[in-house]
Amino acid sequence: MSHYEVKxxxxxxxxxxxxxxxxxxxxxxxxxxxxxxVPEVEAYEYRARKLLEAKVPTIFPGPLVLWKWNEHA
Structure with a gap:
């Protein structure tokens, strides 16, 4: 399948x-x-770069983290 990107x-x-x-x-x-x-380390570096370059850096955790549904959250 071809590479798809949401525009x-x-x-x-x-x-x-x-x-x-x-x-x-x-x-x-x-x-x-x-x-x-990609490897997890590359993803962390990419995300850090995006946060530093953003006008309004925003992190929105998913529901597992927000409401701590399990021990791993």
Missing amino acids: AGPEAFLPPAAATMGNVLPDPGEAHIEGRI
């Missing part, structure tokens, strides 16, 4: 499901960066 604009409000576009879950120790699976 800015109306499509971003209702993008297709990731699984239908060939996106798979990364293995432990790996992460997603814009549709690519």
Whole structure:
């Protein structure tokens, strides 16, 4: 399957499901960066760079972290 990237604009409000576009879950120790699976360390560096470059840096944790649904959150 070809590399898919959600574009800015109306499509971003209702993008297709990731699984239908060939996106798979990364293995432990790996992460997603814009549709690519990369080592976790590279993902942390990329995210830190994006936060430093952002006008209004924002982190929004998912519900597992917000409401501590399990011991790993």
